[in-house]
Amino acid sequence: MTATSPDRPFTVVSLLPRLLNTNGDAGNARVLAQRIRWSGHDALVVEVHSRADLPEHVDAVSIGSGTDADLLPARDALRTLVEELRVWSNSGVPILAVGTGWELLSWGIELADGSVLEGLGLVAGHAVPRAARATDDIIVASRYGRLIGFENHARDYVGADASPLGRVIYGIGNSDTRASGPQIEGLTMGEVFCTHLHGPVLARNPALADHLLQATFTRSGLDYVRGARSMSVDETARAARNQVAVRLGHSAE
Amino acid sequence: MRFVSALRFAPAILVGRIVRVLARWRKPGGGSAIPGVVVNRIAPGFLAATLNGFPLGLVIVTGSSGKSTTTKMLVAILRAHGLSVFTNQSTANISQGLTSALLEQVSLAGTIADDVAVLEMDEGHGAFIARSLTPRVVALTNVMVDQIDRFHDSEMVAALLEKIAARATESVVLNADDRYLADLGSALEPGIAVSRYGVTAEVLAEYPRGLGYADTASTRLPAGSGLQLTRVVGRDADVQFATGIHSIRLPARGIHYAVDALTALSTASVTLGERFSPEMACAALSAMPAVFGRGEMVTVGGKTIEFVLVQNPSSFQLNVDSLVSGTEQILVIIGSDVRDPSYFWPVDTSGLGHVLMASGLKAHEIALQLAYDDVAVDRIEPDVPTALDAFLALPDPTSGVKTIIFSADGMRRTRAHLGLVSNSEDPV
Numbered sequence: 001m002t003a004t005s006p007d008r009p010f011t012v013v014s015l016l017p018r019l020l021n022t023n024g025d026a027g028n029a030r031v032l033a034q035r036i037r038w039s040g041h042d043a044l045v046v047e048v049h050s051r052a053d054l055p056e057h058v059d060a061v062s063i064g065s066g067t068d069a070d071l072l073p074a075r076d077a078l079r080t081l082v083e084e085l086r087v088w089s090n091s092g093v094p095i096l097a098v099g100t101g102w103e104l105l106s107w108g109i110e111l112a113d114g115s116v117l118e119g120l121g122l123v124a125g126h127a128v129p130r131a132a133r134a135t136d137d138i139i140v141a142s143r144y145g146r147l148i149g150f151e152n153h154a155r156d157y158v159g160a161d162a163s164p165l166g167r168v169i170y171g172i173g174n175s176d177t178r179a180s181g182p183q184i185e186g187l188t189m190g191e192v193f194c195t196h197l198h199g200p201v202l203a204r205n206p207a208l209a210d211h212l213l214q215a216t217f218t219r220s221g222l223d224y225v226r227g228a229r230s231m232s233v234d235e236t237a238r239a240a241r242n243q244v245a246v247r248l249g250h251s252a253e
Numbered sequence: 254m255r256f257v258s259a260l261r262f263a264p265a266i267l268v269g270r271i272v273r274v275l276a277r278w279r280k281p282g283g284g285s286a287i288p289g290v291v292v293n294r295i296a297p298g299f300l301a302a303t304l305n306g307f308p309l310g311l312v313i314v315t316g317s318s319g320k321s322t323t324t325k326m327l328v329a330i331l332r333a334h335g336l337s338v339f340t341n342q343s344t345a346n347i348s349q350g351l352t353s354a355l356l357e358q359v360s361l362a363g364t365i366a367d368d369v370a371v372l373e374m375d376e377g378h379g380a381f382i383a384r385s386l387t388p389r390v391v392a393l394t395n396v397m398v399d400q401i402d403r404f405h406d407s408e409m410v411a412a413l414l415e416k417i418a419a420r421a422t423e424s425v426v427l428n429a430d431d432r433y434l435a436d437l438g439s440a441l442e443p444g445i446a447v448s449r450y451g452v453t454a455e456v457l458a459e460y461p462r463g464l465g466y467a468d469t470a471s472t473r474l475p476a477g478s479g480l481q482l483t484r485v486v487g488r489d490a491d492v493q494f495a496t497g498i499h500s501i502r503l504p505a506r507g508i509h510y511a512v513d514a515l516t517a518l519s520t521a522s523v524t525l526g527e528r529f530s531p532e533m534a535c536a537a538l539s540a541m542p543a544v545f546g547r548g549e550m551v552t553v554g555g556k557t558i559e560f561v562l563v564q565n566p567s568s569f570q571l572n573v574d575s576l577v578s579g580t581e582q583i584l585v586i587i588g589s590d591v592r593d594p595s596y597f598w599p600v601d602t603s604g605l606g607h608v609l610m611a612s613g614l615k616a617h618e619i620a621l622q623l624a625y626d627d628v629a630v631d632r633i634e635p636d637v638p639t640a641l642d643a644f645l646a647l648p649d650p651t652s653g654v655k656t657i658i659f660s661a662d663g664m665r666r667t668r669a670h671l672g673l674v675s676n677s678e679d680p681v
């Protein structure tokens with residue numbers, strides 16, 4: 001049951017789950033840890049609220065989405081961790097950032113009142129207000145298969161066109177009017193994945209989860225093999241995705 | 254002036270009554286909101302003028318969660334004190350539904366024989382229609398972030414509740430353990446009395462996850478400054494009044510019912526003033542029938558089943574945490590009312606341990622969450638009647654009772670399939 005090469009449990013960091021968990025997207029850390037366990041290795045989730053909580057080793061990072069009222073405290077808390085975030089992203093530690101968690105990693109956030117909240121500047125682009133909140137199902141064609149989720153965001157994202165997560169098949173996504181070509185969703189940079197698909201995006205789209213886990217395992221000199229439990233749970237996820245796809249007039253997979 | 258205004262709404266009331274009769278001919282038992290639509294169109298001031306005209310005034314109960322139970326409890330307490338109470342049964346289409354309900358009772362002079370009106374208001378609708386109302390008392394239950402699509406953060410909910418509270422002419426009753434409400438109370442106009450209620454530190458300590466509020470106040474209500482919940486065990490609770498401690502039997506198990514009871518008692522005390530009797534109030538609460546779908550025990554075909562309604566992540570968590578451990582037969586039905594599958598993910602469902610079946614339109618979504626919480630799910634059956642039949646056909650469990658946890662849509666489908674009438678639609 002223990003990991004062979006790293007003689008310690010895999011450590012998944014959930015960043016600021018008190019401030020950034022409006023839609024349950026802090027649950028993505030739980031999804032990664034469970035899939036590691038199901039593959040036969042030990043894993044734990046460490047909630048990091050401040051530098052004092054940082055574990056010695058970090059194998060994967062999840063950042064959720066929060067309310068606008070918490071943008072400033074969340075940004076200030078993330079700023080104290082900016083060096084770690086930079087080291088993680090440069091050394092291939094997979095990072096998943098959802099919604100406002102993603103926006104805070106960007107150059108900045110333009111707010112509805114015209115002011116700008118400066119971000120951490122770790123990923124390209126910035127967030128701008130959109131006329132009406134986007135709250136609906138979203139379907140994205142990506143390298144990790146067809147991703148299906150729910151988006152709920154009050155801002156568009158400009159400047160991710162160099163490396164989007166995927167192409168929007170249904171829904172709004174980044175809604176970058178300056179970008180040419182098809183509408184895009186999300187942003188990737190190395191093993192940093194940013195998306196508007198809030199909530200348990202990794203549970204609903206296990207192919208993306210397994211891509212992150214493969215990166216984690218490779219860093220530890222291990223090969224990731226999906227566990228038997230994952231296979232049955234992934235069938236449930238597939239049924240859930242198909243239900244949305246068929247309802248929106250797309251084929252089941 | 255008085256003479257002219259007395260019959261001001263008579264034509265509209267007559268038209269509304271005719272429409273009501275026509276609507277019932279067209280669709281027996283139905284069409285209840287239609288007369289309201291008509292009257293609101295031809296006499297837009299009718300609703301406010303009538304609601305503002307009760308001798309003991311209008312009492313509004315609002316907040317994110319618990320308002321329906323609190324309203325029923327409050328009405329029971331006021332009736333036990335000999336008052337005749339006008340109240341609403343449902344928050345749907347509130348102004349039209351209310352107008353239709355008032356048409357049943359009102360005289361052509363626009364007055365109603367009842368002593369007092371007690372209305373449950375949804376925070377969104379309430380903030381809109383409260384602009385024309387002058388409630389004597391406004392009771393605030395809590396701020397929880399539910400229905401994320403509509404009220405996407407707690408600040409917005411608090412702002413809506415503040416608008417309703419600002420309409421109070423005499424008193425605002427509020428939950429001192431809810432930080433948003435505590436702040437709201439401190440910011441009210443000086444002429445408005447604020448009555449606070451809360452749980453003791455000992456009670457709170459039994460709920461390490463808190464009581465589900467968006468933000469819990471950092472301090473408890475000081476003893477003697479309002480009604481306090483001092484003990485909750487199962488369906489039994491103790492409340493500290495200024496005159497001493499009284500015990501109550503709750504209509505269902507769970508801390509949230511105890512807090513609803515506390516809200517109702519505080520609001521009744523403010524509404525009745527010196528007429529309020531803690532003994533009479535507690536006796537009335539204890540005599541209430543169990544609430545359908547919120548921990549109610551029902552018997553279907555000789556099998557005993559407990560129904561547990563989850564309306565938002567907070568109530569889901571509280572219900573999981575208060576489930577009797579070792580409950581062997583659990584059916585979870587999450588329906589189309591849960592639009593966003595992320596909604597329940599903040600809930601830690603691991604305490605359920607083992608679920609026999611997941612059902613409803615969102616069966617796969619809830620099964621997915623349960624799986625990641627290490628809850629074994631034996632079967633996923635989206636079709637609710639099929640799941641219910643299979644679940645009921647099982648022999649009685651050796652530990653616990655058959656337990657069905659459902660969303661509101663799951664509850665409706667369950668009720669329809671089992672031929673049960675909800676007492677939430679009964680006159681209270």
Ligand SMILES: [Zn+2]
Pocket residue numbers: 067068069405406
């Ligand atoms: Zn907001």
